Amino acid sequence: MLDTSQHPHRRYNPLTGDWILVSPHRALRPWQGQQETPEAEIRPAYDPTCYLCAGNVRANGEVNPAYPGTFVFDNDFGALQPAPHAGAVNIGGLLRAEPEAGLCRVICFSPRHDLTLPEMPVADIRGVVDVWVQEYLTLGARPDISHVQIFENKGTVMGCSNPHPHGQIWAQQTVPGEPAKEGVQQLAYLRQHGRSLLTDYLALELQEGKRIVFENEHFVVLVPYWAIWPFETLLLPRRHITSIEQLTEAEKDSFAAALQQLTIRYDNLFNISFPYSAGLHQRPTDGQEHPEWHLHMHFYPPLLRSATVRKFMVGYEMLGNPQRDITPEFSAEKLRSLPSVHYKLAAN
Amino acid sequence: MLDTSQHPHRRYNPLTGDWILVSPHRALRPWQGQQETPEAEIRPAYDPTCYLCAGNVRANGEVNPAYPGTFVFDNDFGALQPAPHAGAVNIGGLLRAEPEAGLCRVICFSPRHDLTLPEMPVADIRGVVDVWVQEYLTLGARPDISHVQIFENKGTVMGCSNPHPHGQIWAQQTVPGEPAKEGVQQLAYLRQHGRSLLTDYLALELQEGKRIVFENEHFVVLVPYWAIWPFETLLLPRRHITSIEQLTEAEKDSFAAALQQLTIRYDNLFNISFPYSAGLHQRPTDGQEHPEWHLHMHFYPPLLRSATVRKFMVGYEMLGNPQRDITPEFSAEKLRSLPSVHYKLAAN
Ligand SMILES: O=P(O)(O)O[C@H]1O[C@H](CO)[C@@H](O)[C@H](O)[C@H]1O
Ligand SMILES: O=P(O)(O)O[C@H]1O[C@H](CO)[C@@H](O)[C@H](O)[C@H]1O
Numbered sequence: 001m002l003d004t005s006q007h008p009h010r011r012y013n014p015l016t017g018d019w020i021l022v023s024p025h026r027a028l029r030p031w032q033g034q035q036e037t038p039e040a041e042i043r044p045a046y047d048p049t050c051y052l053c054a055g056n057v058r059a060n061g062e063v064n065p066a067y068p069g070t071f072v073f074d075n076d077f078g079a080l081q082p083a084p085h086a087g088a089v090n091i092g093g094l095l096r097a098e099p100e101a102g103l104c105r106v107i108c109f110s111p112r113h114d115l116t117l118p119e120m121p122v123a124d125i126r127g128v129v130d131v132w133v134q135e136y137l138t139l140g141a142r143p144d145i146s147h148v149q150i151f152e153n154k155g156t157v158m159g160c161s162n163p164h165p166h167g168q169i170w171a172q173q174t175v176p177g178e179p180a181k182e183g184v185q186q187l188a189y190l191r192q193h194g195r196s197l198l199t200d201y202l203a204l205e206l207q208e209g210k211r212i213v214f215e216n217e218h219f220v221v222l223v224p225y226w227a228i229w230p231f232e233t234l235l236l237p238r239r240h241i242t243s244i245e246q247l248t249e250a251e252k253d254s255f256a257a258a259l260q261q262l263t264i265r266y267d268n269l270f271n272i273s274f275p276y277s278a279g280l281h282q283r284p285t286d287g288q289e290h291p292e293w294h295l296h297m298h299f300y301p302p303l304l305r306s307a308t309v310r311k312f313m314v315g316y317e318m319l320g321n322p323q324r325d326i327t328p329e330f331s332a333e334k335l336r337s338l339p340s341v342h343y344k345l346a347a348n
Numbered sequence: 349m350l351d352t353s354q355h356p357h358r359r360y361n362p363l364t365g366d367w368i369l370v371s372p373h374r375a376l377r378p379w380q381g382q383q384e385t386p387e388a389e390i391r392p393a394y395d396p397t398c399y400l401c402a403g404n405v406r407a408n409g410e411v412n413p414a415y416p417g418t419f420v421f422d423n424d425f426g427a428l429q430p431a432p433h434a435g436a437v438n439i440g441g442l443l444r445a446e447p448e449a450g451l452c453r454v455i456c457f458s459p460r461h462d463l464t465l466p467e468m469p470v471a472d473i474r475g476v477v478d479v480w481v482q483e484y485l486t487l488g489a490r491p492d493i494s495h496v497q498i499f500e501n502k503g504t505v506m507g508c509s510n511p512h513p514h515g516q517i518w519a520q521q522t523v524p525g526e527p528a529k530e531g532v533q534q535l536a537y538l539r540q541h542g543r544s545l546l547t548d549y550l551a552l553e554l555q556e557g558k559r560i561v562f563e564n565e566h567f568v569v570l571v572p573y574w575a576i577w578p579f580e581t582l583l584l585p586r587r588h589i590t591s592i593e594q595l596t597e598a599e600k601d602s603f604a605a606a607l608q609q610l611t612i613r614y615d616n617l618f619n620i621s622f623p624y625s626a627g628l629h630q631r632p633t634d635g636q637e638h639p640e641w642h643l644h645m646h647f648y649p650p651l652l653r654s655a656t657v658r659k660f661m662v663g664y665e666m667l668g669n670p671q672r673d674i675t676p677e678f679s680a681e682k683l684r685s686l687p688s689v690h691y692k693l694a695a696n
Contacts, residue, residue: 002445007433008450012444028425076377086349097359098350099357100356152663170664176669178668316518320497323427
């Protein structure tokens with residue numbers, strides 16, 4: 001009989017409709033490949049060469065204000081630009097291009113160059129949540145913006161080029177591939193069952209318990225049944241809401257607390273500043289109601305066994321489909337059992 | 349008017365149905381992030397500690413034979429296992445798992461520890477092509493194998509843990525996600541047009557010329573219109589054949605020559621052993637005819653601007669969709685104009 005803790009198997013991701021390959025028996029293979037370099041741990045509270053620190057000059061000559069909490073500005077090298085261009089390419093249905101308009105924003109989480117989310121007080125993380133809500137509202141209200149992607153790349157291994165705590169927003173005219181797939185799946189589920197897909201999924205997970213990492217009054221963090229990254233997690237509200245603008249004041253506090261608790265556990269896993277890419281998925285801002293959408297946040301961390309050994313999504317994964325070695329249940333158990341106090345504060 | 353060489357735009361991938369974001373104007377942003385370490389260039393022809401060199405002992409105690417050309421064996425830490433397990437999980441359609449059977453094989457391309465494909469004579473690369481054909485046939489003939497994924501991860505940055513020239517095969521019971529998507533798209537195209545999608549696409553590319561990297565009598569290498577990696581290429585036969593078993597002797601020689609020419613140009617781009625993941629996509633071995641399939645090979649190299657600066661597919665790419673900076677046309681022009689002789693042989 002299939003034992004998902006031991007035998008190779010495939011798992012289904014109902015949010016996207018994709019499958020992944022799980023190879024639990026492979027967790028023990030030796031690793032002789034590339035080693036990652038963990039982030040330098042000691043940073044000054046202010047770095048005169050950092051383009052995100054308060055008072056410093058950016059690439060375009062602008063001077064950052066002396067901001068006390070968060071600070072948001074247009075990305076000096078944005079991948080999207082607001083000015084739309086007319087026209088499209090379509091040669092035989094095979095060479096197709098369309099103009100895309102949008103805006104890229106940068107959000108500094110704190111003026112402190114030496115902090116990261118897990119080291120910030122919940123009240124300050126709440127400040128970050130407030131900026132996300134405000135940016136989602138402002139950008140989403142624009143007629144030329146149908147999707148607001150809020151995300152954070154943390155750590156050099158995730159392509160982050162500046163350790164100053166910050167995230168990004170890419171807001172654009174069309175809905176990108178991943179949220180588009182999730183929208184289709186969620187809509188089909190809502191039509192069939194009359195409840196949001198993640199409402200029913202969360203109920204199942206709370207019943208089973210074994211993939212839960214953390215819960216508070218309004219939010220739950222779990223390793224999804226279909227996680228592809230070794231320590232991937234999903235952070236979601238208990239209540240079915242379609243976007244962050246519907247969060248109550250109490251829920252925003254709970255959200256900030258859950259963010260802190262999850263990222264503290266991540267740092268405590270290998271006693272390093274834990275790298276990841278994370279971001280919110282929520283209702284497109286195309287003017288429709290989208291009752292099928294259930295707000296959630298994905299965390300995709302690359303590390304596998306230690307501070308220096310990562311999972312590579314390469315040949316088979318690029319050409320076939322994602323593959324993982326350790327099971328989601330194993331990862332959840334690990335993360336759940338870690339202390340809720342950051343290792344830097346716990347020391348001594 | 350939309351100028352795809354300058355303005356942000358989306359391009360459509362007719363092989364998968366996905367879109368990607370292209371931001372040509374972003375090519376000039378400064379890079380202050382992680383730097384890659386190129387492979388060490390000097391390696392011995394035989395390494396006593398390498399588990400792929402002839403005569404050496406592998407992890408499971410087996411001794412490699414004194415092979416003169418290629419050498420194939422079952423992966424000692426395969427992600428798939430032949431023994432199938434009965435049963436499946438399905439809880440509310442949301443927690444779903446299925447057993448998966450399969451085999452993982454390793455193919456040494458040469459006994460020489462110090463070579464890579466671009467440094468091998470065409471006759472020896474032809475030997476690799478022959479092994480691919482044979483493995484595809486043998487594995488594909490098994491009733492429990494519906495898909496044979498042949499691929500190579502080259503370079504530590506692509507998760508390759510041993511520089512000895514080798515590739516892998518993951519053969520399995522079901523068709524993985526990427527080829528499944530390509531099958532659906534190719535079938536729809538064949539039904540509508542009566543020709544394979546890649547036949548018509550190749551004709552358009554040969555007409556336009558600007559994305560062609562290399563061509564010989566039977567094969568063409570190009571940077572696809574929808575490429576996501578900076579120097580991604582597609583290698584495809586001019587003739588519509590569904591798998592490598594249909595290649596004629598002359599076509600196999602041409603395939604080997606095209607592989608050599610492409611990988612030489614890759615190495616010559618930054619004068620290093622150029623990392624990539626590459627693999628064949630072809631007809632599933634599920635017993636159906638699949639006339640919609642058109643054999644091709646994808647090359648996904650991570651490097652962007654230099655031997656040390658790579659493209660990161662992170663936050664936006666993981667949560668939204670892939671994004672690229674330089675255009676496919678720019679990359680094709682670069683690769684096309686490089687010398688056809690390997691830099692190591694050209695020197696002096
Ligand atoms: O070649 P290895 O060591 O088996 O493993 C490598 O390729 C596999 C298939 O693409 C990936 O799953 C691994 O993450 C990668 O490190
Ligand atoms: O933060 P940056 O420097 O703009 O860029 C980083 O995040 C972007 C969005 O995920 C990616 O496209 C880049 O490859 C990555 O280096």
